[in-house]
Amino acid sequence: MLTVLFDGLAYGMLLFVLAVGLSVTLGLMNFINLAHGAFAMAGGYIAVVMMQRFGLSLFWGLPVAFLVTAAAGAFLERTLYVRLYDKPHLEQVMFTIGLVFMSVAGVDYFMGASPQIVNVPDALDGNIDIGDVSLNKYRLFVIAFCAILTIALQLGLSKTRFGSRLRAAVDDARVARGLGINVTTIFALTFAFGSGLAGLGGALGSAIFSLDPQFPLKFMIYFLVVIAVGGTTTITGPFFASILLGVADVAGKYYTPNIGGHKIQIGGFVIYTIMVLVLIFRPQGLFGRAQGK
């Protein structure tokens, strides 16, 4: 039971780092970026390449993954995404699905279709025994790392000048513009930062979930669930949603109730059903504030 909670927590933390960028950019520009997972995948593969080809440790992979995907995000935002902000949602969806397809096939071409095997650094290999519970060191590291990151994000958002501008822009971009806040720049920076975080999450998670070219498609739904449940107006919403999702997902894989003589994995159902129900009864998200519009 504790192991499930622990694994779920690690998984949920990862999901949060992966999805938080998407949640903020969605709330800010109302732009549906289904290609967010492609950035996460890019980060994961960057880390993999650094470890396998250059023999560097994962600790080096993390910052590089962050920087490279953030730069890629900034570049794509300025050249391509910016043209689509005032287009209908449908075109945004098509455009970003197109990007997903390209990234899937592109990674397949360069890296092969099989899942990548990632070795965690020696220092984080193995388990720690606390009492009679044995905890995986790497997962512990992930939890600690993501927790620090989350606190930093929350502080940055609530205490810094950039943070308050960002919050103002998310609340009402037009009024924020009227007050002289440069929403376009804020958005570009946020987009780059969010993409970088996704890349970081991808690198961090490459040792936990299997990393293969189908990653953006597989995780698209998880990101959407996080946003659906967490809402797009805060980052605490997506945080709790991620933890919930992580624990539910891991628990769903552990418990297989016996229904009518068939062992049934409930994981998938629970998550999708939660999402649909939340969307129906609380369209602004379980933790989100209702918007005045």
Next chain:
Amino acid sequence: MIDTAIHATKGGESRAMAYFAERAKWRWPEFALWIGAFALAFLFPSRALLFNEVAILALFALSLDIVLGYAGIVSLGHGAFFGLGAYVAGLLAKAGAGAGLFSDPTFGLLISGIACAVVGYITSFLVLRGADLTRLMVTLGVALIFAELANRMAWLTGGADGLQGVMPGKILGIFEFDLYGRNAYLYSLTTLFLLFIVARKVINSPFGVSLRAIKGNALRAGAVGINVNRRLNGAYTIGAAYAGVAGALLAQTTAFVSLDVLDFHRSADVMLIVIFGGVGTLYGAIVGAAAFKMLYDLLAAATPQYWQFWLGLILVLLVLFVRGGVMGLVGGLYNRLTGKGGAA
């Protein structure tokens, strides 16, 4: 009713009638297209299996065009109905084992259509609750639930191995599905043609015009007395039924159903087809399906593993540079040829 607005004056009534009559008129390129489509079965009998896939894809795209192009509901999970229809028809044909009512293909189509209409009607209430983004996620969520169900209920659906032993009977009790797929193609094409006529009638009816009004501005449409949500429920239900029939056609003509019918790529492909062909044009679905299938064959032959890349590139370029899809281009050309101004 939209009629009340138009019927305000007596002259208005006849003008409205004239308007609907004008909208519903068949034009010569339409005849040419359908005659050509039927002729293909006899001109290139060896490619009939490919044509059959195009016809099924076209019907599936047509169903999404009704939902997306006319009702304006962005759906990322339209494949759910395609898959449901395929499984219903497959299971019926399996139960009938090649003879009797259950194996009758037209009966299978009917039941699949009805089943999907029912599910579509129920889920339409969920879908209509939110705005674009919520709809996207709800439709995707519903589709994923269906895919999970089919995967887990292996005792019924065959799970990952697919549904074996689908044996559709003779079409109308006369024509057998032949090995080369000619009868299958004619069967699918006839179904597509009949349903297309129905869709055309629906779109050009007051109901269809009210859908356009809602898509233009739901608030104003409500203000002139259109019951917005009920119209959208209706359109979504029709779209679901059409998708179900398309799925049923696939199950019957290939005598096999696998989890692939519920895969996400189905929903994405069909969306691409509709966008490529032109949203809200009906014919765009057919043109788009043909173009998509040809493109797919070309790309898959040139780069078997990486065709997805080119597909993605086309999507991106399409969104960035082409408005209104192929039908937008064709429509402009047609208007220029016939000397008519304005939009097609």
